[in-house]
Amino acid sequence: DAGVTQSPTHLIKTRGQQVTLRCSPKSGHDTVSWYQQALGQGPQFIFQYYEEEERQRGNFPDRFSGHQFPNYSSELNVNALWLGDSALYLCASSLSVLAGVAKNIQYFGAGTRLSVL
Amino acid sequence: AQTVTQSQPEMSVQEAETVTLSCTYDTSENNYYLFWYKQPPSRQMILVIRQEAYKQQNATENRFSVNFQKAAKSFSLKISDSQLGDTAMYFCAFMKPNDYKLSFGAGTTVTVRA
Numbered sequence: 001d002a003g004v005t006q007s008p009t010h011l012i013k014t015r016g017q018q019v020t021l022r023c024s025p026k027s028g029h030d031t032v033s034w035y036q037q038a039l040g041q042g043p044q045f046i047f048q049y050y051e052e053e054e055r056q057r058g059n060f061p062d063r064f065s066g067h068q069f070p071n072y073s074s075e076l077n078v079n080a081l082w083l084g085d086s087a088l089y090l091c092a093s094s095l096s097v098l099a100g101v102a103k104n105i106q107y108f109g110a111g112t113r114l115s116v117l
Numbered sequence: 118a119q120t121v122t123q124s125q126p127e128m129s130v131q132e133a134e135t136v137t138l139s140c141t142y143d144t145s146e147n148n149y150y151l152f153w154y155k156q157p158p159s160r161q162m163i164l165v166i167r168q169e170a171y172k173q174q175n176a177t178e179n180r181f182s183v184n185f186q187k188a189a190k191s192f193s194l195k196i197s198d199s200q201l202g203d204t205a206m207y208f209c210a211f212m213k214p215n216d217y218k219l220s221f222g223a224g225t226t227v228t229v230r231a
Binding site for chain 2: 031033035040041042043044045048050055056058088090092104105106107108109110111113
């Protein structure tokens, strides 16, 4: 059973550039969430995608956008990169049809380490 | 907004001993979900244990158990018989029932010494 996979594992960009990160959810999962984790801190929620639409968004600027495809995979796009965007970006998947706490269990990938120079 | 506080940045424990990590949270909700996640150096966040607020019984998963004190808004994690593989960053997280985001604490680094 394939878990959550993210690509690439590492990425180096310069200020002002744009970046796209990719995520394939755990087999059978239909919901994808993205988090930003700065060094030494806990992850911060960026947004969640379900049925190819953004269902909820955290406190991140419009430079952060996403997409979910019919196969439930997802992309995170960040435009006009600046130094503060350097972080580990984590993707998590879950299954919405479950009830209670099971619905809310999110399974994480190993992340993409983004460095902005 | 919900806030999650982990007051211990680092903890060190001898192999086979027990360590307890603290977590407090702030919410006006009556029902919610609480989680402990482990993040080893490999970076992948792994679910350790979960608790539903309306269940009074404390959750247990093998060597991991929680002490959930709803009135005090406290959710501590106890790791018994610590193993070298338990060395990791541990995050406490909160979620409202009809919400979709996890709110994480700042984490506690646990080092298990041989």
